[in-house]
Amino acid sequence: xxxxxxTRPTVDLADTPVVTIDLDRMERNIQRLQAYCDAHGIANRPxxxxxxxxxxxxxxxxxxxxxxxxxxxxxxxVMLDAGITDIFLTFxxxxxxxxxxxxxxxxRPGVRLSVACDNLPVAQALSGAFADAAEPLAVLxxxxxxMGRNGVQTPADAVALAQAxxxxxxxxxxxxxxxxxxxxxxxxxxxxxxxxERTGLPAAVVSTGGTPVxxxxxxxxxxxxxxxxxxxxxDRATVAAGAATWDDCAMRIRTTVVSRPTPTRAILDAGSKxxxxxxxxxxxxxxxxxxxxxxxxxxxxxxxxxxxxxxxRKPEIGxxxxxxxxxxxxxxxxxxxxxxxxxxxxxxxxDVAARGLxx
Amino acid sequence: xxxxxxTRPTVDLADTPVVTIDLDRMERNIQRLQAYCDAHGIANRPxxxxxxxxxxxxxxxxxxxxxxxxxxxxxxxVMLDAGITDIFLTFxxxxxxxxxxxxxxxxRPGVRLSVACDNLPVAQALSGAFADAAEPLAVLxxxxxxMGRNGVQTPADAVALAQAxxxxxxxxxxxxxxxxxxxxxxxxxxxxxxxxERTGLPAAVVSTGGTPVxxxxxxxxxxxxxxxxxxxxxDRATVAAGAATWDDCAMRIRTTVVSRPTPTRAILDAGSKxxxxxxxxxxxxxxxxxxxxxxxxxxxxxxxxxxxxxxxRKPEIGxxxxxxxxxxxxxxxxxxxxxxxxxxxxxxxxDVAARGLxx
Numbered sequence: 001x002x003x004x005x006x007t008r009p010t011v012d013l014a015d016t017p018v019v020t021i022d023l024d025r026m027e028r029n030i031q032r033l034q035a036y037c038d039a040h041g042i043a044n045r046p047x048x049x050x051x052x053x054x055x056x057x058x059x060x061x062x063x064x065x066x067x068x069x070x071x072x073x074x075x076x077x078v079m080l081d082a083g084i085t086d087i088f089l090t091f092x093x094x095x096x097x098x099x100x101x102x103x104x105x106x107x108r109p110g111v112r113l114s115v116a117c118d119n120l121p122v123a124q125a126l127s128g129a130f131a132d133a134a135e136p137l138a139v140l141x142x143x144x145x146x147m148g149r150n151g152v153q154t155p156a157d158a159v160a161l162a163q164a165x166x167x168x169x170x171x172x173x174x175x176x177x178x179x180x181x182x183x184x185x186x187x188x189x190x191x192x193x194x195x196x197e198r199t200g201l202p203a204a205v206v207s208t209g210g211t212p213v214x215x216x217x218x219x220x221x222x223x224x225x226x227x228x229x230x231x232x233x234x235d236r237a238t239v240a241a242g243a244a245t246w247d248d249c250a251m252r253i254r255t256t257v258v259s260r261p262t263p264t265r266a267i268l269d270a271g272s273k274x275x276x277x278x279x280x281x282x283x284x285x286x287x288x289x290x291x292x293x294x295x296x297x298x299x300x301x302x303x304x305x306x307x308x309x310x311x312x313r314k315p316e317i318g319x320x321x322x323x324x325x326x327x328x329x330x331x332x333x334x335x336x337x338x339x340x341x342x343x344x345x346x347x348x349x350x351d352v353a354a355r356g357l358x359x
Numbered sequence: 360x361x362x363x364x365x366t367r368p369t370v371d372l373a374d375t376p377v378v379t380i381d382l383d384r385m386e387r388n389i390q391r392l393q394a395y396c397d398a399h400g401i402a403n404r405p406x407x408x409x410x411x412x413x414x415x416x417x418x419x420x421x422x423x424x425x426x427x428x429x430x431x432x433x434x435x436x437v438m439l440d441a442g443i444t445d446i447f448l449t450f451x452x453x454x455x456x457x458x459x460x461x462x463x464x465x466x467r468p469g470v471r472l473s474v475a476c477d478n479l480p481v482a483q484a485l486s487g488a489f490a491d492a493a494e495p496l497a498v499l500x501x502x503x504x505x506m507g508r509n510g511v512q513t514p515a516d517a518v519a520l521a522q523a524x525x526x527x528x529x530x531x532x533x534x535x536x537x538x539x540x541x542x543x544x545x546x547x548x549x550x551x552x553x554x555x556e557r558t559g560l561p562a563a564v565v566s567t568g569g570t571p572v573x574x575x576x577x578x579x580x581x582x583x584x585x586x587x588x589x590x591x592x593x594d595r596a597t598v599a600a601g602a603a604t605w606d607d608c609a610m611r612i613r614t615t616v617v618s619r620p621t622p623t624r625a626i627l628d629a630g631s632k633x634x635x636x637x638x639x640x641x642x643x644x645x646x647x648x649x650x651x652x653x654x655x656x657x658x659x660x661x662x663x664x665x666x667x668x669x670x671x672r673k674p675e676i677g678x679x680x681x682x683x684x685x686x687x688x689x690x691x692x693x694x695x696x697x698x699x700x701x702x703x704x705x706x707x708x709x710d711v712a713a714r715g716l717x718x
Contacts, residue, residue: 015456049660071661091628091661092617094677097374118618121676149662150618150626258451259477259509267509269450273692277637301408301688302430302450303508317480318453329660333632333693336715356695356715 011339011346016256016320017270019335023342025250026232027059033214033231034064040218045069045088047209047229050329052354053338054082056232067112069209069227073098073105076113078354080105086112088207090142090177090227092122092150099129106130106137114138114174114205118150123165130170138174139165140205143192146182155191162201175203179227180210181220190221212241235328236287237280246324251331251338252289253323255304257315266294266315268304270323275299276330286323291315296323370698370705375615375679376629378694382701384609385591386418392573392590393423399577404428404447406568406588409688411713412697413441415591426471428568428586432457432464435472437713439464445471447566449501449536449586451481451509458488465489465496473497473533473564477509482524489529497533498524499564502551505541514550521560534562538586539569540579549580571600594687595646596639605683610690610697611648612682614663616674625653625674627663629682634658635689645682650674655682 011018037044043066048057057068057079067086070076076087085108093102093115106113117123117139130137141161144151152158158176166173176192178185189206196203208217209227211234217226230237233251234244255270275285277299285296285304291311298305304323308314315321325331332338333355340348370377396403402425407416416427416438426445429435435446444467452461452474465472476482476498489496500520503510511517517535525532535551537544548565555562567576568586570593576585589596592610593603614629634645636658644655644663652669663682667673674680684690691697692714699707 012456014454016454092626094615094617094628095373095375097371118620119676122617125677144620148624149620149659149664151620153620256453258453258481261477261503261508261510261512265507267451269453272635272637272689276631277635277689278631279636300508301692305508317478318484330631330636333660334715356693 011349013254013339013341013346014320016254017274018254018339019331019337020252020254020339020341021233022250022252023340023347025248026056029231029234029248029250030060030063033228036215037226038064042217042223043225045207045225045227046232047071047227048075048079048354050229050232050332051338052078052332052352053350054079054084054353055348055350057082057084060232066225069229073101075354076105077101080108080111082353085110088114088116088140088227090116090179090209092117092119094122094125099125103129103133106135107133114140116140116142116177117165118142118144118152118161120161120164123161123168123171127168127170133170136170136172139171140175140177140207141165141173143176143178143188145178145185145188147180149179151178155188155195158192159195159199159201162196163199166201173201175205175207175224177205177207178209181208181213181216186220193222211238212243214243230328233328236282236324236326240282246287246289249324251325251328253286253325253331254320255323257317257319257321260314260317264307264309266306266308268296268306268321268323269302270304271302272299273301273334274331275304275323275325276327276334278327278330280326282326286325289322289324291321370708372613372698372700372705373679375613376633377613377698378690379611379613379698379700380592381609381611382699382706384607385415388590388593388607388609389419389422392587395574396585397423401576401582402584404566404584404586405591406430406586407434407438407713409588409591409691410697411437411691411711412709413438413443413712414707414709416441416443419591425584428588432460434713435464436460439467439470441712444469447473447475447499447586449475449538449568451476451478453481453484458484462488462492465494466492473499475499475501475536476524477501477503477511477520479520479523482520482527482530486527486529492529495529495531498530499534499536499566500524500532502535502537502547504537504544504547506539508538510537514547514554517551518554518558518560521555522558525560532560534564534566534583536564536566537568540567540572540575545579552581570597571602589687592687595641595683595685599641605646605648608683610684610687612645612684612690613679614682616676616678616680619673619676623666623668625665625667627655627665627680627682628661629663630661631658632660632693633690634663634682634684635686635693637686637689639685641685645684648681648683650680
């Protein structure tokens with residue numbers, strides 16, 4: 001037995017539910033997206049909300065990522081503490097406590113921290129916090145190019161906010177961003193970039209986001225970087241979108257059949273507190289690898305209700321089955337640890353370090 | 360300033376999202392259900408999955424609860440470690456690792472641990488683990504009286520499993536249980552209890568569960584105890600079921616309006632990683648107390664998408680609003696801490712001790 005094998009963490013993969021990450025699949029996923037970005041000269045800035053684990057972010061950086069993306073200040077703090085210095089925080093930061101923390105994080109030596117912003121009150125609050133900072137804070141204007149979430153609604157509004165940011169003390173207009181790439185993204189960005197050029201405020205960074213759409217990033221006018229999160233693990237929604245195969249799905253939840261109350265019903269020891277109740281427009285709450293015709297029709301908090309009507313072969317009580325979840329990012333957030341496996345053996349156990357840091 | 364005030368925890372209620380528990384409301388909820396149980400001579404065995412906090416379980420016991428209910432072994436372990444000794448684990452325990460832990464927990468001095476079981480393989484596994492135990496393990500037969508989850512399907516099956524349990528070494532048949540109380544529960548239990556009597560296996564415990572239905576517990580034949588969880592906090596689903604008022608909802612999530620991209624859209628800093636995506640057949644992902652006509656129409660992981668179309672008055676960017684969640688139990692599970700408030704001031708900060716212990 002080698003020294004490596006001797007020190008291998010002793011997680012019992014038969015003690016369910018347990019969230020495993022197939023390392024070969026994860027490494028292929030990291031390489032595949034990086035290769036796309038490299039081929040098109042696009043900076044890769046993976047979103048760490050999917051894994052919340054500094055060691056995985058370091059693997060993404062080692063593969064060639066420019067920096068990372070975080071969705072909340074607590075995530076950024078954990079990643080900075082782990083030595084990752086180039087971070088784009090894609091959320092409007094508001095409130096005295098958060099602004100003070102943002103200022104403190106941005107002031108650490110060697111840190112390159114930028115933030116998104118989609119409205120003037122947030123820009124003014126950021127300016128208030130950074131007015132006397134040694135370096136201005138880099139701020140990107142968030143554009144709603146069709147998703148209907150955050151973002152300025154028109155190119156003219158994007159330019160107006162960019163101008164306001166450029167005028168506000170302590171801030172630097174750094175570019176434009178959107179999530180995800182939508183049918184209208186190209187026209188929106190083209191118009192915005194042209195107007196910014198005319199106003200003498202060129203966008204240094206043009207940032208797009210999303211996993212299912214990442215192969216369209218190079219078609220977006222002026223794009224300089226892309227932010228994808230889910231690609232590192234992939235999930236049932238990515239497969240449904242045609243952007244990955246089952247074999248690309250690195251996250252797999254091992255769960256035990258604890259009851260077979262009727263001939264067509266199985267109960268798993270994985271419910272909404274393990275799989276989350278995210279449907280993402282899909283039918284059912286996950287894909288059972290060994291029983292692809294089974295449907296996880298309902299979740300209680302700790303029970304998965306499975307309809308076996310369409311299954312020729314049916315699982316027995318005590319059998320362990322493998323679930324590919326609908327949405328990998330929310331599963332990570334529910335678990336204290338993810339277990340990295342290779343060839344079915346445990347190679348590493350990661351604490352989900354940035355989980356539960358809600359603010 | 361009193362000593363109490365001087366040592367008050369310093370949680371910033373303006374730093375959102377933050378999950379608050381109104382202590383006056385929680386205490387009223389605890390008293391109200393206890394009074395119902397006392398009036399009907401029913402033992403109260405609250406389900407701690409809702410809060411996962413030993414200090415709150417201790418408050419329920421101090422108010423008169425007989426013991427507690429847990430849904431997973433990790434919860435039971437945390438509660439036992441906190442000195443709570445009378446625990447009913449309402450889940451089929453399977454797998455060597457869990458059976459060994461169950462045996463170890465049940466063997467602690469002074470512990471009264473019982474488990475639910477709905478099938479013979481689980482009963483046999485339990486027997487294998489307890490065959491040489493000093494005390495037999497108390498096992499209740501779980502009955503599916505209409506929910507369609509776990510449970511034997513007929514009174515005859517309940518009796519057959521009870522007989523098997525009674526014969527298996529290391530086990531003791533302790534009674535019957537179901538969740539929740541359904542229209543068919545009474546008939547199912549009446550038939551089962553009569554058959555058990557005839558076979559010389561009386562049910563010492565007849566246990567029902569659920570918050571919306573708790574006021575029906577005394578109508579269930581032979582009932583000896585009731586298990587309710589959500590009642591301690593209540594939530595939008597409890598209100599929708601007519602079992603609580605908004606004023607009974609102790610859990611309230613403070614969240615900031617971080618964007619107003621359009622006249623009818625607001626974005627909150629609370630998404631599916633804060634509120635969970637549980638709908639429980641409701642429309643929208645929570646009730647905004649200050650804007651009751653607003654609808655949380657969609658959740659991203661960290662964004663709540665709010666439709667303000669029906670609101671005469673609309674919130675501004677930076678405004679903090681209060682959300683009563685659809686399902687309080689899954690919100691607890693998403694957060695590292697709950698903040699107990701009284702009259703709007705922080706009185707206590709609890710770690711969600713049994714959270715993330717997935718196995």
